[in-house]
Amino acid sequence: MKWLLITSAGLYLFGSYSRPLFLAGLVAELIHMGMRGTALGRLPLIGPHDTLAFFSTSIALMGLPFLYARGVKKDSTLSWSIGALAALFALLALPFRSMNMPLPPVLNTLWFELHVALAFFAYGLFGIGAILGGLYLARNDRTLLDLQYKAALIGYTFFSASMVSGGIWGYYAWGTYWLWTPKELWTSILWLFYSLYLHLRLKGANADRLVAWAGIIGFGVTLFTYLGVSMLMKSSHSF
Amino acid sequence: MKKLYDFLTSLDLGIWLVSGVMLFLGIGSFIAKEGSAINDVPLFIWLTQAPPAETWWLWITVAILAVLALNTVLCSIESLRAKWQRGSFLIRIAPQLMHLGFLLIMLAHLSSAYGGFKDGGPLPEGGAFSFPDGSRLDLVKLDVQIGPMGMPLDFSGVLRHSTPSGVIKGTFSPNHPYFYKGFGVYLKNVEPSPVRTALVEIHREPGAPLALAGALFFTVANLMLIWLRRGKRAA
Numbered sequence: 001m002k003w004l005l006i007t008s009a010g011l012y013l014f015g016s017y018s019r020p021l022f023l024a025g026l027v028a029e030l031i032h033m034g035m036r037g038t039a040l041g042r043l044p045l046i047g048p049h050d051t052l053a054f055f056s057t058s059i060a061l062m063g064l065p066f067l068y069a070r071g072v073k074k075d076s077t078l079s080w081s082i083g084a085l086a087a088l089f090a091l092l093a094l095p096f097r098s099m100n101m102p103l104p105p106v107l108n109t110l111w112f113e114l115h116v117a118l119a120f121f122a123y124g125l126f127g128i129g130a131i132l133g134g135l136y137l138a139r140n141d142r143t144l145l146d147l148q149y150k151a152a153l154i155g156y157t158f159f160s161a162s163m164v165s166g167g168i169w170g171y172y173a174w175g176t177y178w179l180w181t182p183k184e185l186w187t188s189i190l191w192l193f194y195s196l197y198l199h200l201r202l203k204g205a206n207a208d209r210l211v212a213w214a215g216i217i218g219f220g221v222t223l224f225t226y227l228g229v230s231m232l233m234k235s236s237h238s239f
Numbered sequence: 240m241k242k243l244y245d246f247l248t249s250l251d252l253g254i255w256l257v258s259g260v261m262l263f264l265g266i267g268s269f270i271a272k273e274g275s276a277i278n279d280v281p282l283f284i285w286l287t288q289a290p291p292a293e294t295w296w297l298w299i300t301v302a303i304l305a306v307l308a309l310n311t312v313l314c315s316i317e318s319l320r321a322k323w324q325r326g327s328f329l330i331r332i333a334p335q336l337m338h339l340g341f342l343l344i345m346l347a348h349l350s351s352a353y354g355g356f357k358d359g360g361p362l363p364e365g366g367a368f369s370f371p372d373g374s375r376l377d378l379v380k381l382d383v384q385i386g387p388m389g390m391p392l393d394f395s396g397v398l399r400h401s402t403p404s405g406v407i408k409g410t411f412s413p414n415h416p417y418f419y420k421g422f423g424v425y426l427k428n429v430e431p432s433p434v435r436t437a438l439v440e441i442h443r444e445p446g447a448p449l450a451l452a453g454a455l456f457f458t459v460a461n462l463m464l465i466w467l468r469r470g471k472r473a474a
Contacts, residue, residue: 102386105393105413153468157461164454172414175357175425175442177450178348180277185268189261195341196257202250233268 002094004032005053009087012060016080019067025083026060029090033057040100045116046107047099054117055226056089058124066128066151071143081131111169118162123222125155126194130219133212145208148215149201156194163191182233186225193221248313256307260300267296282352308345311338329463336460343453347446356422359440361430371422371441375401381435394429396437421445 008028015022032053036044044050063082072078132148135141166187167177178184197214200207246252271277275293277285286294315338322331362368367377380397395412400419409417409424416423421443428438 101388101390102392105391108393109414111414150468153461154465157458157465160454160458160461164451164458167450167454169414171423171444171447172416173425175416175423175440176278176351176355176444177447178351180271180282182268182271185264185271189264189268192257192261192264196254196261199250199254199257229268 001032001035004028004035005056005090005093008032008056008060009090012083012087012090013080015067015083016076019079022060022067022079022083023064025086026057026064029053029057029060029086036098042103042108043113043117044098045113046101046103047096049093049096049098051116051120051226052089052093052096054120055123056086056093058120059089059127060086060124062121062124062151062155063128066132066147069147072147075135078131078135081135082128085127085131106173109169109173111165111172115162115166115169118158118165122155122159122162123226125151125158126215126219126222129155129215133215136212137209142208145212148212152194152197152215152218156191156198159191159194163187182229183225186221186229190218190221190225193218244313247310248317249310250314253307253310253314256303256310259303260307263296263300263303267300270296278357280357281355282348286352304345308342311342314338327467330467333460333463333467336456336463340453340455340457340460343449343456347448347450347453349446350449351444351446354443354445356443357440359425359427359438361436362439364435364437368439370400370419371443372420374403376424377401378437378439381429381437383429383431383435385431391429391431394426394437396426396429398424 005028008025011021011025011028015025033044036050036053045054059082063086066072067079067082129148129151132144132151136144136148170179171177193214197211197218200211200214203210270293275285276289279285280288286297315335319331319335356371358371362378364378364381367375370376377399378396379399382395383391384393386392393412395410395415398409398411398417400407400409400417402419407419409419411417411424411426413426416425418424423442423444425440425442426437427440430436430438
């Protein structure tokens with residue numbers, strides 16, 4: 001099934017020439033996930049292979065409305081950048097062995113699946129926000145900063161909803177909605193960071209470049225929360 | 240006095256305080272050691288008992304959060320006063336609902352840090368223990384379903400709780416604790432041999448309803464903002 005991921009990565013990259021190709025890449029990746037999900041009888045969200053593929057799908061899925069947004073419909077740099085980001089994570093998933101084990105009982109709940117899926121949608125939107133921030137810094141086009149704000153705000157909403165479902169899951173699974181572990185701490189840092197981002201905007205037009213940079217740094221915090229903590233620290237959320 | 244009030248209501252102060260909380264939580268993520276009792280006891284007990292080398296980052300975080308809470312309350316009041324006559328009601332109220340959600344979540348953590356309860360340990364099938372209110376809880380039966388790779392696929396237990404108002408029969412399994420008077424009894428794991436033994440934990444999280452309310456306020460306000468901003472250029 002890995003050929004579907006390779007195909008989608010290629011299509012994402014060619015999506016800079018034609019948006020329907022980008023869409024075809026997303027369809028290929030959704031078919032990959034659907035086949036994995038059918039084989040496992042659950043959403044494929046365990047282990048680096050499945051989560052990286054899910055992250056890639058989330059970037060493409062969340063990126064789609066931005067590719068067709070007013071003012072950037074013909075922007076090939078934007079579509080190439082979003083395609084490259086989605087392709088990167090699809091390709092990063094390839095070296096990892098897929099984990100086909102049954103779910104541990106504590107993960108066998110819809111709250112867990114909702115928690116993880118919403119978090120990855122948010123991560124995808126934060127990635128798109130970083131791209132839009134970079135393009136704004138290069139071109140000074142206000143439309144890009146407005147779109148970055150929308151990506152961050154919707155991502156923040158997904159992330160807040162992910163924390164709600166994670167808290168409910170934790171309460172029923174562990175006895176508490178909160179554990180003091182590196183993953184939870186970095187989740188809070190990420191949430192606070194985007195709270196900071198939203199407040200920086202209130203400083204007015206003088207802070208526009210700072211806001212754009214914050215959107216870029218935010219994706220760095222996102223990547224550390226997702227990958228850095230899992231690789232460098234022992235936590236409740238090791239994938 | 241006016242200067243102090245302006246300082247406490249300033250956006251810049253809020254931004255610096257949020258940055259400070261992030262910084263010390265980040266430091267804490269590297270300091271908090273595996274094997275620390277931070278998750279085994281209510282937070283304020285851990286804070287007063289653990290060595291300062293382990294706790295200092297959290298004391299500073301709590302102090303900054305206290306000022307941030309004050310800044311949030313005052314900013315909300317100021318914002319409502321300044322904008323009460325302008326713009327739509329939803330535009331005015333959505334950010335304040337988010338602030339309220341944030342404050343409720345902090346209140347929830349305070350409540351759990353003071354009034355939380357955590358206890359537990361291994362309990363063999365047929366064993367019993369004293370519930371926090373003094374009543375007796377028997378673990379009548381344990382069921383384990385082992386998968387082909389030797390991993391437990393599922394497990395559950397049957398409980399008999401002898402309370403002053405009579406005997407209650409209950410069950411518990413992963414993600415489905417047994418609740419009684421604000422306490423939850425959790426089945427964390429089952430060792431199938433040599434004697435079938437459950438790892439049982441009892442928790443009380445008095446902040447849970449507040450945390451849920453705060454998080455829901457927050458998410459609903461987020462959705463309101465997205466709805467209000469749809470199709471518009473950002474202000």
